[in-house]
Amino acid sequence: MTTTQRQKPVFRFAPSPNGPLHLGHALSAFLNQDMAAAMDGRLLLRIEDIDQTRCTPEFEAGIYADLEWLGIDWEKPVRRQSDHIAEYQTALHGLIERGLVYPSFLTRGEVKARVSASEAGGNPWPRDPDGSPHYPSDDRDRSEGDRRKMLESGLKHAWRLDMGRALQAADRVLSWSETGDGETGGIAADPSMWGDVVLSRSDAPSSYHLSVVIDDALQAVTHIVRGLDLFHATSVHRLLQVLLDLPQPLYHHHRLVTDAKKRKLSKSDGDTGLADLRGKGLSAADIRNLVGL
Structure with a gap:
């Protein structure tokens, strides 16, 4: 990592390969990329695959395919949690x-x-x-x-x-x-x-x-952009950061994409899966519109 890289704001998108990405993931990925670009920052991709009972290589490959289709550009190499036990x-x-x-x-x-x-x-x-x-x-x-x-x-x-x-x-x-x-x-x-x-x-x-x-x-992440469903979990994260003498990032918890019943989307919701939407002929621009960007 160069000195210039360290000085830039660092964002990260960190999905788990335990199911297909959906519209909620698209919103988070877009926001991370847009905010990083606005601040001349860096965007990292992290694969959070600690749960080896549910995470699969097929889902991980699907993440890369979906993000490339959305036009998300991240730095290489990707950090995979299973490599850092x-x-x-x-x-x-x-x-x-x-x-x-x-x-x-x-x-x-x-x-x-x-x-x-x-x-x-x-x-x-x-x-x-x-x-x-x-x-x-x-x-x-x-x-x-x-x-x-x-x-x-x-x-x-x-x-x-x-x-x-x-x-x-x-x-x-x-x-x-x-x-x-x-x-x-x-x-x-x-x-x-x-x-x-x-x-x-x-x-x-x-x-x-x-x-x-x-x-x-x-990964020297300076800005954490993720869904409001993790807002309260930040309390635990701040405690662990203090106990482990880790730096304190800035946080941005964004709105959630919900279904017709106002429930948070799940990876089992096939009608909101990015691969399914791509198969129906939607474009990345269509996805941006669907998530309100």
Whole structure:
């Protein structure tokens, strides 16, 4: 990377190859390219393929084909998360050594049963902004000896951020600068609303939260342009950036493209898939119009 490249604003479009791109992805890709061009910046493409159970080479090839058709021009080479597992694991182990992360052993079924029993008894269970219940405190409260025995027994486990300890370690008021389609200006971050978030699972060596902040730092990303569905997740990302001593980018969370029922588009929505729309004879200019640009 040259000195001139470092000084330029850096944007990134970071899809996951777990399904075909749709109109919502097109909006995000267009905005990243348009904003990078307006600021004489750079545009990177990152393939977020940590979840190897759902990500496939066919979907990754589809991403390249769709973006080329849209006229999106990105720098080479592309960063693929599956090539950088060691970097995420190094960061995770550092957090473990500091006592900020703990192994969690409860299954999804056990958590669901606990939550259902609590709510059936008239006791509301705390939930994160996506509506998922916070993880119970059982594993967070275990002694080090019990944790060691359970780990040595080979039990499947995830690694979760101890939110209380992490906030104490950060020891500062967290916030970020926002220029998007919702709230703007200085936004107060509240990571506690997410509870003890997962940073690594038995079937995935890194979570979205952990890998995305490391990738953005290593790629020197200065401007993060993504959908409003990730607005609240930025609170967790700001906490991890502080804990890992990573730089703070600027954020722009854009409006979402929704279906007729005002629901966020899914990769299973074939009628909004870019490849299907291309097959029906639409042009890249048509797609820009469809997403309101």
